[in-house]
Amino acid sequence: MSKPVANEQRFELGVCYYPEHWPEELWADDYRRMVETGFTIVRLAEFAWSIFEPEEGVFQFELFDKAIDLAHSYGLKVILGTPTATPPAWLTERYPEVLNVTNEGVTLQHGMRRHYNYSSPKYRELCAAITRQLALHYGNHPGVAGWQIDNELNCEINVFYSESDHLAFREWVQAKYKTLDQLNDAWGTVFWNQTYTSWSQVFLPRPTPTPKQPNPHQALDEKRFISDNTISFAKIQADIIRELAPSQWVTTNGLFGHLDSHELNEKLLDFFSYDSYPQFASIHTDPEEAEPLMDRSWSLSLSAVRSISPNFCIMEQQSGPGGWVNRMNMPSPKPGQMRLWTYQSIAHGADKLLYFRWRTATMGHEIYWHGLNDYHNQPNRRVREAVQIGRELAEAGKHIAGTRNQAGVAILRDYDNEWDGEYDVWHGPFMWQSNKEWFKALQKRHIPNDVLYLRSKTTLEDLIPYQVLIYPHPAIMSDETARLLDQYVQQGGTLIFGCRTGYKDTRGQCYMRPFPGAARDLCGITVEEFTMVQGTRLPTSIRWGNDTEALTGADAFNDILHVEEDTVEVMGTYASDYYAGKPAVTRNRRGKGEVWYYGAVFNAEAAHKILDSLNLSSPAAEWLELPPEVELQIRSNDKSGYAFLLNYSEEAVTITLKDHKTDLLTGEPLSGSCKLEGFGVRVLY
Helix, strand or coil: CCCCCCCCCCCEEEECCHHHHHHHHHHHHHHHHHHCCCEEEEEEECCCCCCCCCCECCCCHHHHHHHHHHHHCCEEEEEEEEECCCEEEEHHHHCHEECEEECCCCCCCCCCCCCCCCCHHEEEEHHHHHHHHHHHHCCCHHHHHHHHCCCCCCCCCCCCCHHHHHHHHHHHHHHHHHHHHHHHHHCCCCCCHHHHHHCCHCCCCCCCCCCCCCCHHHHHHHHHHHHHHHHHHHHHHHHHHHHCCCEEECCCCCCCCCHHCCCCCCHHCCCCEEEEEEHHHHHCCCCCCCCCHHHHHHHHHHHHHHCCCCCCCEEEEEECCCCCCCCCCCCCCCHHHHHHHHHHHHHHEEEEEECCCCCCCCCCCCCCCCCEECCCCCCCCCHHHHHHHHHHHHHHHHHCCCCCCCCEEEEEHHHHHHHHHHCCCHHHHHHHHHHHHHHHHHHHHHCCEEEECCCCCCHHHCCCCCCCEEEECCCCHHHHHHHHHHHHHHHEEEEECCCCCCEEEECCCCCCCCCCCCHHHHEEEEEEEECCCCCCCCCCCECCCCCCEEEEEEEEEEEEECCCCCCEEEEECCCCCCCCCCCEEHHHHHHHEEEEEEEEEHHHHHHHHHHHHHCCCCCCCEECCCCCCEEEEECCCCEEECCCCCCCCCEEEEEEEEEEEEEECCCCEEEEEECCCCCCCCEEE
């Protein structure tokens, strides 16, 4: 039985609402104005545990019964959050073992949120109890459409070192390795005499003489354990809701570290939800980055969400300047930016979208995390922008909902390399740079891409739809993964690797093989030598072909390549240092396809060189010319297709249509040269 998508019939627009924060006399007016704005759904209660259960075992529902019944009377659907992200004070006082503990042994106290651990049997018991009571009470309520489990699993903190966590990790390790010999082999404990002779000696990483320097193989298993443990915690709630509220859907919101969100979605959810705050990409931009995409780069995160759930929900969409009282200080979105960010989410696969939040909080950590309405509750620019969006989607959303994104290029990722790379600076930071730079190059050429996570369940059928796969720095690569990628290439696909490829097994141990290890046959080359580029090792460049002027930087790390097969063509050589003239970029013709190996960390210029060689163009090139400021995304089904054009510039730009099209949002027919206003959006069909 296939899962439901976020919405198949109509697009749903809504908002997060906190009736417990406001006088009851405001509720009716709030709901009335939500409906007038075009909203059809609200999220409630994800932080309201002490209201539902003011003392252990005593449950009350009066406040939210009124709030939900009133919302339903206005035609608004309700998403209920289980309130387990914020255990109440009575709970943490009575059961301090539920609290999280740092690696150094410091207990994290009540006073913020997410101060608990997933392993505590008592916390799991109490979470099950509150979830069961909520599902019993609201499982048949006609106004409740679905459930959000917890809130932002692994946000704020994604490591756990309570006594319960150490015990749970020990059980997890025993189940995985069966014997101490196998554990010692996997963790390489013969090094530095770390060998375990009893299971009682096994813990999560603990403080060592050099801070934050655990056994690297133990550290990789730690991340795997945290992911499995998080999913098992969420499963308790999902199972209860499935049992008691079978007609209501289940989701959760996130995309945080140390969590296999794909497995979470497959095992527990009807669809995945995400919290979209594009301004994070702007305030965290590296000042030395060339041509940063700023809020446009958030589309890469949305592409990753789409890999989990092709049609998803945005549970929190940024609607104003964000910020807590002491961090995340953001400027206010300019006129049109909130609308742009809304359609950014929709262009990438959202079929349900809720703004955070209806009204800005007047107390607590988030008094500067602005919602649609300001403190004064009077009409403002953001509300007017939301009204415009609501009017547009009332009609356009019927056509968009259920369509799927189309892309011929995918950037490959996997959880093992992400988690191993958190600790291993010899490959971890490179993946994020190369992902960003490839995305930048594809965006500027208006070539939509997916993000595809390679997993044990990935098949050739999952890869074949893509003309090109970009897998920048997969240090960990099994022989099984290499064989799957080879099948993809042999049938005609193009595969692109970067430096540091294929030299580790799934334990995180280095192969005793010539680099690139498991990928050696695919690439037809070996790595003669390699070097980090830093300190006294100055950056070099890559010369492409015979053009002495065609130079691009060879960033961060250099693999000096040696050609092993006649099928290999040298596409670029190093321009300086003692390895000047040595191969830096190669292309191996293999079967009907080809494999590229790029011996450095990618930058956009290098990505453009490879794209030139591949003759890869925009899927809309035959009928549309776009300036680089505009993002193109395409959503379609078997009946129709829609091209989303998003202008991230504050200035108007010109687009050129070589065919007659219609703007779905306005009904306006378009052809020839047309203006797209600053922060403007068109959806063409």
